[in-house]
Amino acid sequence: MKLKKFIISSLLAFASLTFTSNADAASVQTHRVQKGDTLWKIGMNYGVSVSQLKRENHRTSDLIYIGEILKIPQTISAYEKDLLARLVEAEAKGEAYAGKVAVATVVLNRVDSDLFPNSISEVIYQKDQFTPVKNGTIYNPASEASKKAVNEALVFRGQGSGSLYFYNPQKTSNSWLRSKQVTVVIGNHVFAK
Structure with missing residues (x-):
């Protein structure tokens, strides 16, 4: 009786691992490259970085081919x-x-x-x-x-300049923030690192 329970338990555990593994494989998101696609456009569509797309698909260049299937990496929720x-x-x-x-x-x-x-x-x-x-x-x-x-x-x-802070100089007098290295100024915001 114990042997029968052990065998059934083992089979159920194996089946659940198999189904979980198959479900995970099926959940990988892919994209078939269309005419006019670029890694940038694909990234914009899925909300993933070009760097992540390259890494996930083992690329060192931006070259993609019509019809090829690219894996889309996980993005933020x-x-x-x-x-x-x-x-x-x-x-x-x-x-x-x-x-x-x-x-x-x-x-x-x-x-x-x-x-x-x-x-x-x-x-x-x-x-x-x-x-x-x-x-x-x-x-x-x-x-x-x-x-x-x-x-x-x-x-x-x-791929940017590493900005970690931003502020509106008309709205803050924080000397610590103003002491940071400026990376870019856009409109009313100063960006810095």
Whole structure:
């Protein structure tokens, strides 16, 4: 009787491992390259970086061929993408599109830095970092431009100048922040590292 239970338990465990393995293999997202596709366009469509696309598909160049199938790496969750877009909207409303991309890039750079938390949510909600968290405007919906800017920042991830901070010099007198190396000025925002 014990042997029969052992055999049945073993078969069930093996079956569950097999089905889990097959389900994981089936969940890998792919993209068939179409005429006019570039790694940049594919990245924008899926919200993944060109660097990640290259790494996932063992590429050293940007060369792709019509009809080939590319694996699409995991991207950030829909929740984090929306949260980041809402932060971009609140921080860069009225700014040029490039400024929106740069704000999203700062958050992604912080996630990738050892100096900050390891997730978008933790970076955004880190105490005293972003005014929209303090004043509640983080909860307002994001515009289509802010959503697109987040996708572009995701595509560009890891290729910029490493900005970790941004500020509006007309709204802050923080000498520590102003002492950081300026990477770019876009509209009313100074970006720095």
